[in-house]
Amino acid sequence: MKILQKKGYKVERPLNKGSYGTVVLAHRLFRTTRYKDSKYAIKCIKKPSPIFLDEVNILRELSRYRHRNIIHFVESFEDHVYYYVVLEYCPFGDLYECILNDDFPNAKNQPEMIKDIFLQVVDGVSHMHSLGIYHRDLKPENFLLSLSDDGNDLVVKISDFGLACRDTTSHEYGTGSDRYMAPEQFEEVDDMGYSPRAADIWAIGICLLNLIFARNPFAYPNERDPIFADYVLDPMTLFDVFPTLSQDTYEVLRACLCVTPEKRSLEKTREAVIAVNNWTTDGEELETIVNEDEDFCPSNFLFDENIIRCTQSDREPLRTPSLLTPAATMQRGLLPSKLQPLSDLDENVSVVSSPQSPISPAAVNTSDRSYDSGLGESLKNMHISKPTPMPVNTKRSPYSCSAPAIVFPNSIKGNKDHLKFGRSWCDMDEEEEDNLSIGSHDDFGAADEINAKDFGLADDWNVLSQWNDNA
Numbered sequence: 001m002k003i004l005q006k007k008g009y010k011v012e013r014p015l016n017k018g019s020y021g022t023v024v025l026a027h028r029l030f031r032t033t034r035y036k037d038s039k040y041a042i043k044c045i046k047k048p049s050p051i052f053l054d055e056v057n058i059l060r061e062l063s064r065y066r067h068r069n070i071i072h073f074v075e076s077f078e079d080h081v082y083y084y085v086v087l088e089y090c091p092f093g094d095l096y097e098c099i100l101n102d103d104f105p106n107a108k109n110q111p112e113m114i115k116d117i118f119l120q121v122v123d124g125v126s127h128m129h130s131l132g133i134y135h136r137d138l139k140p141e142n143f144l145l146s147l148s149d150d151g152n153d154l155v156v157k158i159s160d161f162g163l164a165c166r167d168t169t170s171h172e173y174g175t176g177s178d179r180y181m182a183p184e185q186f187e188e189v190d191d192m193g194y195s196p197r198a199a200d201i202w203a204i205g206i207c208l209l210n211l212i213f214a215r216n217p218f219a220y221p222n223e224r225d226p227i228f229a230d231y232v233l234d235p236m237t238l239f240d241v242f243p244t245l246s247q248d249t250y251e252v253l254r255a256c257l258c259v260t261p262e263k264r265s266l267e268k269t270r271e272a273v274i275a276v277n278n279w280t281t282d283g284e285e286l287e288t289i290v291n292e293d294e295d296f297c298p299s300n301f302l303f304d305e306n307i308i309r310c311t312q313s314d315r316e317p318l319r320t321p322s323l324l325t326p327a328a329t330m331q332r333g334l335l336p337s338k339l340q341p342l343s344d345l346d347e348n349v350s351v352v353s354s355p356q357s358p359i360s361p362a363a364v365n366t367s368d369r370s371y372d373s374g375l376g377e378s379l380k381n382m383h384i385s386k387p388t389p390m391p392v393n394t395k396r397s398p399y400s401c402s403a404p405a406i407v408f409p410n411s412i413k414g415n416k417d418h419l420k421f422g423r424s425w426c427d428m429d430e431e432e433e434d435n436l437s438i439g440s441h442d443d444f445g446a447a448d449e450i451n452a453k454d455f456g457l458a459d460d461w462n463v464l465s466q467w468n469d470n471a
């Protein structure tokens, strides 16, 4: 019995690959009141999984409220190889891809778009926090994009709750993704733990910079990263890292990227976002022109095929796989095999980097967390020497240059060895001979063979295919 077919799903194609498995697009073979949509995303998580049960429990709770900015969970089941998590399908992929593909009109010509997206992120995070749920891995890959029911609005959905927790104080350090982690979350400084709520607020501040500049400010939030060290001394050094950063944007960052966790506030962040007129200083003229000519309309943007590329299965794998900490994964024999292909990140980074962002492939060592945030490499390529630390209160240092390109190193997930996997919710009787159907049909019903290699989606999909062959 093929479990997906038995459950009423037919797999169309892989969508993307995360750290714990492959996400596929499936359509419903038959509709009922429960399954109103024709298409669903199914996250296939290879067993054993240290995150599955927590993720499903949290998704289940969140889905009771059907908040528009939180991904909707439909159901979960399993067979002997995989756990399956069925989610609403977000046809426009994730924010990471949009940023890298330059699908989003940048900050200067679509300021309202950035504002709209970011306010939705704030809304989703506020809702989650009001339920006592903290995400701990907020990053552009985990913001999916969909359309409102009337088709007029772009809707952001927060997804991937694999690292979410309910603890108001967490002691799981190094959980999340380096570039998005709050400093107190990155490594243990004292025995006091950290607030996952405040850590989420930091992460969305980094996401805002991604949205506006397609760059990350810090490789990791530690003073070994010279940009972060400068930032701790004086947050205004961000004006050097992002020379066109506007004062309005800086005011938003002051509310969410405070080094002191207690000073971060979602409410203040929201207020500051609402007050933004210009995200960058170089867009003021253009903004006026755009705003005069045309009202902002997300649906125009979304349906323009030349602008947006929806989720494509031929795209590159994710740049931000979330991992268990190396020691924990190796001990458990859980090191995801997709770790090895991460070296291809280097080539892709150079492709997607803007011309003024001279990060060379060699500059980004994804297997080693000791790389710097790229400024040193940038300076080397620009034939100028590395700057000495900036004096406090200097608004512009002599080394103004772009921040490193948005590159996404490994996420490090906390050790969840303690988790046990209950099976009460699943289909215990459907564990044999279950497999994925890999035949797909185009819109006209023509069968189409899926070739995993073409999609660049490595191991899991190959396993699924072989498994299907052997069935």
Ligand SMILES: Nc1ncnc2c1ncn2[C@@H]1O[C@H](COP(=O)(O)OP(=O)(O)OP(=O)(O)O)[C@@H](O)[C@H]1O
Pocket: 015, 016, 017, 018, 019, 020, 021, 023, 041, 043, 071, 087, 088, 089, 090, 091, 093, 094, 141, 142, 144, 159, 160, 162, 311, 318, 320, 321, 322
């Ligand atoms: N509901 C969905 N609709 C469309 N695409 C989706 C959906 N869910 C996931 N995806 C795609 O699959 C990717 C991986 O999903 P997800 O982040 O849930 O997996 P993961 O294994 O937990 O990844 P991570 O490495 O971030 O921990 C997403 O970034 C997105 O591109």
